[in-house]
């Protein structure tokens with residue numbers, strides 16, 4: 001009955017590959033990037049400003065729309 005064992009191994013390999021493909025969804029990634037790169041009000045590409053503070057080793061990220069003049073996505077990153 002060696003043939004049955006071979007079939008079991010093949011099945012588990014197929015299931016593993018299917019699970020890996022299920023977790024990688026490029027559509028979610030591109031939608032997320034579009035949401036943070038474009039103005040939610042008018043769709044204009046946002047202009048990003050990075051302020052680096054070398055005293056505290058941090059970077060502040062600010063995005064603003066050149067059309068609506070709104071500011072969004074203010075985030076702080078630590079360089080340490």
Ligand SMILES: [Zn+2]
Pocket residue numbers: 039040041042043044065066067068069
């Ligand atoms: Zn806008």
